[in-house]
Amino acid sequence: MKKFNRRKILKGMAIGTGGVAASSMFGTSAFAADERIRHFWWGNPSRDERTYKVIDLFKGANAGVEVSGETVGWGDYWTKMATQTAGKNMADLVQMDYRFLFEYVRRGALLPLDDYFNNTLFLDDFDKSAISGGIVDGKLYALNIGSNSQVCIYNTAMVEAAGAEFDPINWSHKDQMAVAQKISESTPDGVHGVDDATLDNVMWEVWSRQSGKPFYGPEGTVDGTVADLEKFWEHWAEMRASGAAPDAEHSVGKLGSKMAESGVVTQETAMSYMWSNQIVGVQSLSKDIIGAAMHPHMDGGDPGQFIKPSMFMALTRDSKNPELAVQYMNAWVNDAEATAVLGLERGIPASSKVRDALAPNFSDAEKVSVDYFNAIQTKVGTLSPPPPKGAGETQDAYVRVATNVILGNTSIKDGATAFIDEANSIIDRAS
Amino acid sequence: MRKFLAKNAPGYVFLSPWLIGFLFLALGPILVSLYLSFTKYDMIGDPRWVGLSQYEYMFTKDKRFWKSLQVTFTYVILAVPARLAFALMIAMVLDKGIRAIGIYRALYYLPSILGASIAIAILWRQIFNIDGVVNAFLSMFGIQGPNWIANPDTSLYTLVVLAMWQFGSPMLIFLAGLRGISPELYEAAEIDAASKPRQFFAITLPLLAPVIFFNIILQTIEAFKTFSSAFIISNGDGSPADSLLFFTIYLFNEAFKFFRMGYASALAWTLLVIIGAFTALSFFASKYWVHYENEKD
Structure with missing residues (x-):
């Protein structure tokens, strides 16, 4: 029974995002039900609905994996985040703002993503400018999940x-x-x-x-x-x-x-x-x-x-399962279904491939915001x-x-x- | 020891729910906050010892600290007497032996239960808004009222009115106190043809003094600690223009918005000392106006 579970999970993982199978073969014999990550974001009703949908998609593609979403409004977000940081109880993945990124990195609350680059996290289709916003002291600490102005x-x-x-x-x-x-x-x-x-x-x-x-x-x-x-x-x-x-x-x-x-x-x-x-x-x-x-x-x-990057997703030092967390992160910015659910609600996606895939199904409001975004490119500082x-x-x-x-x-x-x-x-x- | 236990054990047993909570839940954080008040601590890194410099900054450089004291003291000085006077008035009306008094008591107590709630604070915002109930009422007399809450000159008074409206708990205590005054005294006064106001000042007030004193202490402490209604009405930051910058609001912002937990702890301890000093002062002053019936002197 145990064996069956494990095979099934591995298969699911491989289908899910690829690249993870190799790492999962090493170690972690208890690869099953205790695979749990937490994702914390500030939101609004529409954003929360989209995010929970993505969580369900990820869980569907990775059997035995539990993702718990936690959300509050912007005003309370940083209070809760600071409290969790002080209590060494941060979620695995947190939504990050450009303004606070440096502070959190310099105090050692976030982990760099460089080691996962091109084995768990694939950013080939990303605009270079969008990636650079998340680099602090030469390392990538935060993944752009949308740009705005x-x-x-x-x-x-x-x-x-x-x-x-x-x-x-x-x-x-x-x-x-x-x-x-x-x-x-x-x-x-x-x-x-x-x-x-x-x-x-x-x-x-x-x-x-x-x-x-x-x-x-x-x-x-x-x-x-x-x-x-x-x-x-x-x-x-x-x-x-x-x-x-x-x-x-x-x-x-x-x-x-x-x-x-x-x-x-x-x-x-x-x-x-x-x-x-x-x-x-x-x-x-x-x-x-x-x-x-x-x-x-x-x-x-x-x-x-x-x-500017309107929001980032970042991996925290309290993550007990960084590999899985980064895998989730990767699905967020690359997976066709997930990105379709997320749309432009958090900003314009940094991946050109995702943008092209979304384009045919834009709502009118999304069209307005993309057209606007394209029109201002040469007008901004x-x-x-x-x-x-x-x-x-x-x-x-x-x-x-x-x-x-x-x-x-x-x-x-x-x-x-x-x-x-x-x-x-x-x-x-x-x- | 055995004697002590035999005498006091029941007392401690009855105290235990509170005592256990205090020792295991509250005492630790209280001591930690005392320690933190001598540090700089942003909640992300580790606390750094800075001695008395937080207190020094507070008293010598921090204008908002003084502003928050000014707002808080103005509120305490206005809201406590207003609420107590109102509570005593209602208590005296209810003491006149109205039928179905239980219903009235419950009705009048209701605002105090609701008062601390977020919903009431939001309602209050609506009532005093530019197109709120108050201005609608004023406009019937051709008066164009201001936006009471958005105007720094009037915003604090809306909270004083809110405090007045929550007169329930002091009212109940007054009511109990009024019941304790022997009716014979009033009968005697009637026979001597003392007027009602005279009766009030010569009988009611002096005999009620211990109850008034008790209420003053409780309500003053309560008023110093005002938070949730002010938090909602001021958008959480004491706006407009710091006119609602209560001490507790300032403390909350320093701790959880600007992540200066060390400084906020120092503010908290300062508030404790202020409340303590106020209470001590009240006790001292009470010697001159509060007389207990069973005093042996």
């Missing part, structure tokens, strides 16, 4: 009804103001052209790149200037004053709201800012067709946007190094100061100075 999403019906026209890839801040004003005028009271970006630190970072002084310099210092921040906030004060953007209290009230409450979904605004992999999610919540535009450009400025330690805290500080500025409790000038000072002291303390 910033995006300005818009409600196509509202734009059309207003008779506004614009080139979604090549447009300036002035163009956007005109479009947004037109929409505000043609819609009922309380509906506005574009969400206010004053409280949005991603937008401020894009603006600082456009101004030629990225907020974080290559060495992880705070390089953004008070003058640029003032200009950014003044621009949005003008947007509010002109009616293009909603009033300040509305925007403060929207702080921390979920995707389903965002202005474009509730049709309180026609345009808003997100990450490009979220287009699919937003479309599933909206009646009207969602379009994708770049963030408006600055006249004579640098490119503000960049393409280079990926900056990951932000320094303390970047998350700086983000909180930004929202705090910006709230006082938008509500008029602090002047733009004082606010900008206060924030840049605070950012400096946060980064100093964290390093």
Whole structure:
């Protein structure tokens, strides 16, 4: 009986992903029921459904293997992850963000994948640029499971009804103001052209790149200037004053709201800012067709946007079965069925083969996001190094100061100075 | 030893559920957190001993620490008296011998049970929103109310109102206290033609003093520890603009958002000392206004 099981499993493994049979013949006599790995990710309902489906596929192809999925929202994810890391109880595989990758690698929480390269993990069809985002200190620690970029999403019906026209890839801040004003005028009271970006630190970072002084310099210092921040906030004060953007209290009230409450979904605004992999999610919540535009450009400025790995999968030092874990990882990015289930929900896949296989079956929203992704390739800047330690805290500080500025409790000038000072002291303390 | 056991064993047996929990579950983490407060610890690596520098930073450099104290103290000073006054008022109404008092007691206690729940905090957000119930009510009088929760000037008061609404547990304690006051005293006062307010200040309040004192201590500690409602209403980070940065919210963010477990532990111990000092102060002050009936003096 035991023998039968084992043969069956080996066969399943071999069919599953190949390459594993050789390693499984060595050692591990108890190859059966205790083969268990845990996969931990941050998600949303659609992502969780897709991921559990992939887990079932993997279990189906590898009898006797148990994969348990654990998921929470982004907000609680890093708390749980830190707690598990401290308790030396990390899942075998964790979803990783570009921002935290270096921190986790440098503290020894993740294992390099180089040893598995070309025997368990096959990345022949991967874009080189997509692989390089996961390399830390010369070793590959994290596997790109999707790329994204910033995006300005818009409600196509509202734009059309207003008779506004614009080139979604090549447009300036002035163009956007005109479009947004037109929409505000043609819609009922309380509906506005574009969400206010004053409280949005991603937008401020894009603006600082456009101004030629990225907020974080290559060495992880705070390089953004008070003058640029003032200009950014003044621009949005003008947007509010002109009616293009909603009033300040509305925007403060929207702080921390979920995707389903965002202005474009509730049709309180026609345009808003997100990450490009979220287009699919937003479309599933909206009646009207969602379009994708770049963030408006600055006249004579640098490119503000960049393409980044939206998520990684990484192997942790607490993994008791790294071989199996990497095998699962490999299936994730190469297996035809698995990649078909995952689609573009986590971002654009790094493997050209997977992209080609997905193309004929794209939904409309997926088409929008792929077309967008292709169109921006030459319009984006280079990926900056990951932000320094303390970047998350700086983000909180930004929202705090910006709230006082938008509500008029602090002047733009004082606010900008206060924030840049605070950012400096946060980064100093964290390093 | 035998004598000690014979005398105290039953007490310890009754205490044991709590005692066992404390010794085996709570004591360890408490001691570890004391140790961690002298270290830098990001939960991923190992703790690194830094002596008193966390405390030094807290008191000399950390503006948000002082801000969180300001928010917490403002809340305690407003919410505790408001809740107690409201609780006493309802308790006195219920003490008048209304029929089916049990039902009223349960009804009035309900908010306190629900109050700590996440659902109520979310409901509270809705009620005080720009198009919430409160503003709908105000607009009937032609008043355009602000977005109470999104406005740093008003957000804290929405939580004070929430605290007032959760008057159930002090109310029950007051009710028990009121029942303990002998009716003969009021009858005597009636005969002497003392007015109702006079009766309240000359009989009710002094005789209720031990109960009031007990409630003040409990509610103050409770108020210092306010967390879940503030967490939900402030998006977990004390926003808008740190107006809801309760001490506990700050502590939570330092520990689980910015991974400064050492610093957060130092904050926790500071809070313990503050609450301890407050309680000690209350006990000290109580000598001057609380009199126990069975005191032999």
